[in-house]
Amino acid sequence: MARVLINGEERQIEAAPDTPLLWVLRDELGLTGTKFGCGAGLCGACTVHVDGVPVRSCSTAIEDVEGSAVTTIEAVDGRAAEAVQAAWEKLDVVQCGYCQSGQVMSAIALLSENRKPTDDDIDAAMEGNVCRCATYVRIRAAIHEAAKIMEG
Template sequence: MAHTITVNGTRHSVDVDDDTPLLWVLRDNLGLTGTKFGCGVAQCGACTVHMDGQPLRSCSMPVSAIGEAKITTIEALAGKEAEAIQAAWVKHDVPQCGYCQSGQVMSAIALLKEIRKPTDRDIDLAMNGNLCRCATYVRIRAAIHDAARTLEG
């Protein structure tokens, strides 16, 4: 069945089954491979994208449920939050294997758009469900605090 979805500001028509997860539409139909497959059951966060600015696990969202929502992937990062997070990620040497990073970054950006000066608890709650096999959680939290300070000016 044909579905029309807006991804990174562009409308796309894709011919897939209604229950096809958004993740596979992004990767297989649109060639946007920055969003990763991790678990397939919305538990690891590797597939995190934004739907109308809110973090969403794309592995468990059927394309038929997207409707008119606007999807943003890691490929379309823009804005001061994205710049601050990217700089802090490098400064704090967050990535190791890198597999989880697109999901981590997408969740962190959504947090900073909502809460400009997050506490440790805010960060823990927002990042809960984003797993990192390399266990860089302490560096991720420090990088988010650093990005928040950068955004304060």
Template sequence: MSVTLKINGETRTLDADPESPLLWALRDELGMTGTKFGCGIASCGACTVHMDGIPVRSCQTFVGDLEGAEITTIEGIDGKAAAAVQAAWNELDVPQCGYCQSGQIMAATALLAETPKPTDEDIDAAMDGNVCRCATYARIRKAIHLASDKMEA
């Protein structure tokens, strides 16, 4: 089956099994390895990408359901919220091992694009399901608040 997607602003045609998870199409067919495999059951958030601007778990998003969708991966994320998140992540040295961070950044960027001045409760709700086995949650929350401040400046 052939599926046409817009991935990071570029139209791409994938010849893939419609039941194949987007994660594997990105990593194996397109060489975009920034999106990570974590659990395979959409529980950890390591594989988070944006589909039409909404964060989704690519391990449970199937290629056959995506015809015409616009996909953004960590390699293609941009804009005011993304720049602020990336700057805050660097400034506060958020990652420890770093494995989950592409998913964390994708979720945080979507949150700030929708809610530029989030409360702690907003952050908790948006980041729920993004697991960090190094437990950098306090730094992640602090970085999201810093990114919000950077967006205002």
């Protein structure tokens, strides 16, 4: 049994220690905003924050987050989260939307650490977040827009 703070609520998870966090979130807790993409931590669709750091939940075992704070797309908040969500909407970033929760989680983490990212900073932070619809130009523009929103 693992004890994990998930979206601000302490949970006791009864799952095998090597169960991927993704399946605990989706199947045990009904938090389906975190998506399954590749199952190997390569596409970013399953990105969540563990103690504020973006991680791939499909390749993170529940035992590895015991005692940590996990935040999913359902519970993001704060200045960076609000700015990213507003910019995504303003610039109409989403096409099919499947990858977007992971993209948003990575963007929030970036802007929480770096309020004025360059294109290179954005590319580095978003590397490994795959968008099947290739909205990368809009994603980068939205991150710049979110940084502007945070300034104001």
